[in-house]
Amino acid sequence: MSTEEKDTTHFGYKTVKTDDKETMVASVFHSVAKQYDVMNDLMSFGVHRLWKRFTIDASGVRPGNSILDLAGGTGDLTAKFSKLTGPQGKVILADINSSMLNVGRDKLRDLGIVGNVDYVQANAEALPFDDNSFDIVTIAFGLRNVTDKDKALRSIYRVLKPGGRLLVLEFSKPEHDLLNKAYDFYSFNILPKMGELVAKDGESYQYLAESIRMHPDQETLKSMMEEAGFEQTTYHNLTGGIVALHKGYKF
Template sequence: MTDATDPSAARPESQSLAGGVEDSASFGFREVPAGEKAGLVARVFESVAPRYDLMNDLMSGGVHRLWKNAMVDVVRPRPGEHILDVAGGTGDIAFRMVRRQGDRPDVTVCDINPAMLEVGRDRAIDRGLLQGLTWTTGDAEKLPFPNRSFDAYTIAFGLRNVTHIDQALAEAHRVLKPGGRFYCLEFSKVTSAPVGRLYDAYSERALPLFGRIVARDADSYRYLHESIRRFPPQRELAARMREVGFANVAWRDMSLGVVALHSGWRI
């Protein structure tokens, strides 16, 4: 059980308030009107976009690259498969997918933030990875794609930033073809209590410090730390995936649960 007095305890990301007042949503440790969260998150990523990948390397000691490689290994993208990468604006996952697909790449990157997409497109040009990549501005909760469009859906370190997690999961289910695969790589609940305490202390102090020194934005990285603490643990997220219709739901802990790779199938 989680302790209701602990700000890291999992809570619904939005809730109806009495008297018809607008739903609320968590923005880090704060509760804000649900309609305001997307704009607040957008400002965070507009601020950090130019140094986002450098900060990922610094904060994780480069381990995020291993986590992403492991995700793509599990996805096993085949040539010609239509793959949707959501909240993947800078292209980290998409580039790996395109390379695995070889001479028949087909990856659509969808991100709500134009600044992140601009960084991704520039990186694609620098790497000569233009073939088979499509860049689309769109909301994970209202994807701009028809039903049953994709063979696989991936989202890496993006689900915790949406306003309504269940709506984003339902949209993922909607746009997948029957037999389509869903994969979510996200920070999660550390499985070792001593390691968990060390990790929480590190992320609480180091993320804002790195943000202030490198990205000149401590507040945005303080939010990123808080959003990690508020994200549902592994078992709860798996249950919510089943509720929207995913089958064969499973997860794989990495780095003692610092991150988890969740998967499910649309039947």
Template sequence: MSEQRATSAGGMETSFGFTEVGTGDKQTLVNDVFHRVANRYDLMNDLMSGGLHRLWKDGMVSWLNPPKRPGWRSLDVAGGTGDIAFRIIDASNRQAHVTVLDINGSMLAVGRERAEKRGVAANADFVEANAEELPFADASFDAYTIAFGIRNVPRIETALAEAYRVLKPGGRFLCLEFSEVDMPLLDRVYEAWSFNAIPRIGQAVAGDGQPYSYLVESIRKFPNQANFAAMISRAGFDRVTFRNYSGGIAALHSGWKL
């Protein structure tokens, strides 16, 4: 597609996929998308990525390497269904405590139910709040994770500043997000799959293709790897790096509050 990627956060604030919306309108529209897909969100992730999102998320938690000791606290933002939180808890031998924050109550309801079924409710709490206004004191967490959520935040620079604020000195920031494919041929195959197949799968499985059209379009508008890494650095983080997964279909960004 010819739609231009944002090179900074400003391009995302009024971008609802390829549609330009008024300042302040994006959050309401995004909320509606996730209310509509919450119950089929994880199934659709499997279908959209061919199951690869599971490997990418495993890689994220492996790079985080949560310690196997009590008292270590992580914040998972836009993680309502608990996918990252449960991986962190398991990787820490159920020593870590993870606060799952999401602006969408429907997604959080799915996560709470899953936590009870998995027997990890004592290791997780679920908070309905905005990534741009975290309801936590400064230096509250040892790690901040966000997977496939930051491109849905209207003011990304504000969210990054909040991530920096709530991390303890020495804390780790990790963001897994769809990014820019950097392999010839794969980019064209991925493009065709995204815009043609994914909305149709959404219609067939979830009964609604429109939310998936937005999700695909939002990926194309999100800053590429280098531009997003620069934004993380501007927020104050040090040792900012990223790893590409599957030829750049997804990228995992890391930064430290030093």
């Protein structure tokens, strides 16, 4: 890789300085944080709840587990994990974006979820946790926004316990051409307008649509996880491959 390639990265379809991407992504999520949950329901017609339920079911969570919900945003997965791990367990809701973290904290506290949940502002590329700390790490709809995904995967691998597992829930590549075309039309013609009407920010939702197209496809992400050290790596396509759940273990 040339020096120029190392110094630049993508922000949606734009090429930007690598050092600038984190700030630009932060601006997007500061803007959309308060309407994030509403927009998730509207954008996915509520199906995101089923995708997240599938992730919880696939995690193998047990009472007493220690779990890191990375890029956990408004806390949907944390809320479920908190109940399933019980008082002897621990769930950390971590997000690089303070606005998203604050919305998540307020939401979970309003739901009465306290005691076994901590909140940490953290960068996935350099997690501030000890080696071998977690039984499970999840990152749902967050990996595509990370500047250096390979570095983040290695950081996650480090903090997992031996026998621990990573689950990556993320938008991916639809399996069928007709679905892909319909998805493109929706993403680039409907989604930004919806963002403008509801969140008063069409540009951020334009970026989110573009960031999905720039994210590695199913097989590429699987290979990246294996390069980071994960074993028995698999993925399961959801909604025709619009979303995929990747899973890998640390042994």
